[in-house]
Amino acid sequence: MVSVPVQCPYCQSMEVIRAGKQSNGAQRYQCQNGQCARRIFLLQYQDRGRVPEVRRQVVDMALNGSGIRDTARVLRISPTTVIAVLKKSRRASTRQPHVAASSSFTRRPRPGRTRRRAR
Numbered sequence: 009m010v011s012v013p014v015q016c017p018y019c020q021s022m023e024v025i026r027a028g029k030q031s032n033g034a035q036r037y038q039c040q041n042g043q044c045a046r047r048i049f050l051l052q053y054q055d056r057g058r059v060p061e062v063r064r065q066v067v068d069m070a071l072n073g074s075g076i077r078d079t080a081r082v083l084r085i086s087p088t089t090v091i092a093v094l095k096k097s098r099r100a101s102t103r104q105p106h107v108a109a110s111s112s113f114t115r116r117p118r119p120g121r122t123r124r125r126a127r
């Protein structure tokens with residue numbers, strides 16, 4: 009058996025163990041670092057919206073003033089995924105107040121709905 013070193017994409021720890029498989033057969037890994045925000049991760053995601061690097065970009069774009077549809081188009085993920093990532097990042101960032109700026113972003117009403125009410 010050949011052991012391949014796996015690094016946690018969240019905390020860069022090398023203390024990672026294999027943790028079973030997804031229903032689609034992809035190998036799951038578990039980070040053994042107690043301080044790590046994330047425990048289970050995959051090395052190869054089928055879904056772009058799950059890739060840590062893409063999720064970081066979603067938050068960065070929101071902080072730079074990009075709209076939800078904007079972000080979705082550029083990163084090639086769906087607008088609902090963008091919203092889900094932003095909601096989760098808000099919960100995870102209570103320890104880092106500088107990311108809280110995106111909170112007003114998810115609550116903005118859709119333009120179509122407000123126009124109807126004005127008439």
Ligand SMILES: [Zn+2]
Nearest residue numbers: 016019039044
């Ligand atoms: Zn970790």
